[in-house]
Amino acid sequence: MSALPQILRRESAAAGMDERLRRLGVRESHIRAALQFAAATGTSLTRTVLDLGLISAETMAQALAAENGRAFFSQRDVEAIDPQQLEGLQVAAFAGYVPAGRLDGRLRVAVSEPEKILEAQTAWQAHRVEVVIASARTIETLYRRYFARTEQAFRDAVARWEANQRLHRSADAADSGDVEWIYGRLIRHACYAGASDIFLHKTLAGVGKVKLHINGVGHLFAALREELFDKVLNKLVSENSSADALARAPQEANVGLIGGLREEFSDITERYGFRLQLNQGRSQGEREAVVRVLDRQAEQADFHALGFDESVEQTLLQYSQSSTGLVVVCGPTGSGKTTTLYAMMKKIDPIERSIRTIEKPIEYRNSMWHQMEVPPDVSEGEGVRIMLNATLRMAPHVILIGEIREDVEVANRVISAAFTGHLVYTTLHVTEAALAVTRLRHIGVSSENLAAALKGVLAQRLVQVLCADCSAADERADTAAEKRRAAFLADVEWRPRRATGCARCAWTGYRGRRIIHELLDVDREVRELIERGASAREIARVGVPRARSMWACGLRLVARGVTSLDELRRVADPPD
């Protein structure tokens, strides 16, 4: 068959595609760049615009749904699925469409490519089917969460290992292959379940505890026998460090899987990065490990969807359009700082302006940015210093420095870059916006330079959102005293709710998370305070009034029953 018809077909599909992109508001210069990329790489225009981050997968799926007259099934709808409705449905292998719950007696099947609608209907013809359109990522999430059965695969591997132990008794090197498989299956399950960290830690009784952090909350996933636990830990140590080095100090490494299992687990090694932290107590028997999972293709949230107050959102957008200054995002680990930073920076045109990042590690890949990673074995300060110098020579417009730690030279170079024609983004590990000022002074930045460079500081935290199906009125919080304490929020009706728990929220009482935040916008008054060396308290009094504090932001959500007072107290401190 001649190749010509195929090329023509592809061209005409592309022609329709660029029209669709125009209607979705993608800029002409971006469409032209994407067409060039698509031609150079041979990938489809749809894939290219998604890869380049010119449009979100959700927006694209929404447009496809409208064009095909189908309902759109969003990433958020995944959280609303009742797992019981999917019980008994088997999906043998990932085929690009999956069941997504039931509605009015019909089985919803989610499809990402309209060309697959017929195939999906045929595959599920034993049911009354309603096809809905979702992004490929949503479909992957559904498959991984409800049909991939990774937890069972892990438990099967552990059971097999234990059976072998009973049979052979001698625990020789021959079973190390099994240990690798068990570890691989643990990693796969953690990735599929959306975990951010895996903790391997032994209890005093010698039980190997495996804990996963999912959505910022710890879950005890498995308890392993001591022999197996030690084997896994020893394997991690022998492949990534040495017993001597670990005895002296905690060790850090970038790891894939242990052993030669890269091929078998290519579904995860291609997408995720892993950062391993090893610690050891007094003896080798007291080893522990933490594996941080980095989903490099994580759906980068649309900035607007993060849910900032309108005025804060506008101010942050203004920052991203300016050509100079320092913007700091602060909060503890797991507060969603990186997601916010990336979402803000994605508002900057990556073609008109050159964007460079220095990260440790790179959390998400963006193909339009120049991203550099500080190697784990180089001292942090030195690594960042070398890369920052190199970066500045490349004449970037926008720079992201993953984090400013206690390094006076790095801090001062970042500050001077920010008042010499660069827009600089970074993060700091402080809890309140105004504390960023005192922290940077403490590292060794002068008040004058800080006042000249700083545009604004955003502090944020994540609170869990109450499950809509089971939350109940909270009588303990609905008291006159609590109402009085919330009275400084003008026109707020106080209707607090609390968590209970049901099957839909896995008995946690919560489903999903939201950002609470405060913004210290450096206007003239705040700038003068910083320059004069004012304390964090004085700066906060002027720059972050009580009604715009993080606590107030959270309390508004409590008043509306979005989150609970207990949850707000867990993540933030009330003002004194």
Ligand SMILES: [Zn+2]
């Ligand atoms: Zn619930």
